[in-house]
Amino acid sequence: MTRIEQALSQQGIELPETAAPVGAYVPALRVGEFIYTSGQLPFVDGQLVTIGLLGDEVDVEGGYDAARTAAMNALAAVRSLTGDLDLIEQIVKVTGFVASTPSFTDQPKVINGASEFFGEFFGKRGEHARSAVGVAALPMGSPVEIELIVKVRSDI
Template identity: 55%
Template sequence: MTPEERLAELGLTLPQVVPPVAAYVPALRSGDHVYVSGQVPVADGKVLAEGKVGAEIDPDRAKELARVCALNGVAALKSVVGDLSNVVRIVKVVGFVASDPSFTGQPQVINGASELFGEVFGEAGKHARSAVGVAALPLNVPVEVELIAEVR
């Protein structure tokens, strides 16, 4: 089954690539790798949530938002490679979680993104990862996800 077929089976439609909010591109190919810039939880041009996880944002909601970030990342990846079957592997994922100082569940939040990559790409979606708590993120979003993919 192709990644596009898996997306359809999951009932997911790739969104339009989120336009950059500063001086960068959403995704860039260099050799056999595509570097996808940090993706935030935006849908239909609107930020889906603002605030810190563990304060204004519940961890389960933040996990759902990380999934939205990952879906936006897949859209950016597809914009560079055309067919998602050209993805050999999701190599590395970095997730940033705007966290209340007492919140330490960043890995569980970023699982929302990691699980989506596994569902869409199967074995090729297994990746190395970092989940980092930060004081603030652009647009006051609670989560941001970036990735590196190996492609053919």
């Protein structure tokens, strides 16, 4: 077990297997030293943890938790290519999409669920650039979707 996975385990977190794509794409793709993930939803055991729009059916806390879960799924997609999370040199960019009502403006607070997760387990390597974007709807009614750009060691 890698150091990152041991730290996750100590907090009671076990990364899932990478979700099978529901369309014509791959969960993650490596190009040189970078891994790009497809958008990851907050699935646990094949089910969305919550459904709905922020500012309506889902509150900021529920969105935050969903973003954290989606971040775990994105990390699992990275692991599917590296086999070892300790090979991550830097979480470079997090893009978070938040399904929300037109009047909802706390998208950054929601996506903090992902950002703080990476900071907690990767420290300085978890610091990243970020976008938190409000959208009208996401696949299957998900309240959030997270995608990553991660730099990995070049010798793998």
